[in-house]
Amino acid sequence: MKKIEHIGIAVSDLKKANDLYTKLFGEPPYKSESVASEGVTTSFFKSGPNKIELLEATNPESPIAKFIAKRGEGIHHIAFAVDDIYAEISRMKSEGFIVLNEIPKKGADNKWVAFLHPKTTQGVLIELCQDIE
Numbered sequence: 001m002k003k004i005e006h007i008g009i010a011v012s013d014l015k016k017a018n019d020l021y022t023k024l025f026g027e028p029p030y031k032s033e034s035v036a037s038e039g040v041t042t043s044f045f046k047s048g049p050n051k052i053e054l055l056e057a058t059n060p061e062s063p064i065a066k067f068i069a070k071r072g073e074g075i076h077h078i079a080f081a082v083d084d085i086y087a088e089i090s091r092m093k094s095e096g097f098i099v100l101n102e103i104p105k106k107g108a109d110n111k112w113v114a115f116l117h118p119k120t121t122q123g124v125l126i127e128l129c130q131d132i133e
């Protein structure tokens with residue numbers, strides 16, 4: 001894994017969260033995007049070299065809606081950039097991690113993504129992501 005690519009934060013009201021993070025960073029989000037397959041709308045903010053992804057559920061079945069119902073708003077996942085997501089997925093599996101989707105999915109911000117089950121990562125949802133060339 002190369003570096004932390006972004007930190008994902010679950011919010012219940014994206015508009016309100018956008019206002020708050022715009023105040024925090026002094027700049028509006030550089031990107032907003034819906035990912036229909038995941039049932040989320042996202043906003044991305046830059047803080048120096050780092051990125052924050054805000055995620056709002058678009059329907060009650062969305063993983064974000066379920067997360068908020070169970071744990072409230074807050075940090076949802078940490079994403080790590082990888083060069084070869086298929087190689088990392090098999091490496092993770094051989095190390096005993098449960099990979100939630102062994103076939104990478106198309107995520108927000110032009111990335112292939114795969115998630116590790118939090119029960120195998122001591123409670124932290126980890127996202128692997130690779131730029132789509």
Ligand code: ZN
Pocket residue numbers: 006007008053077079127
């Ligand atoms: Zn993410």
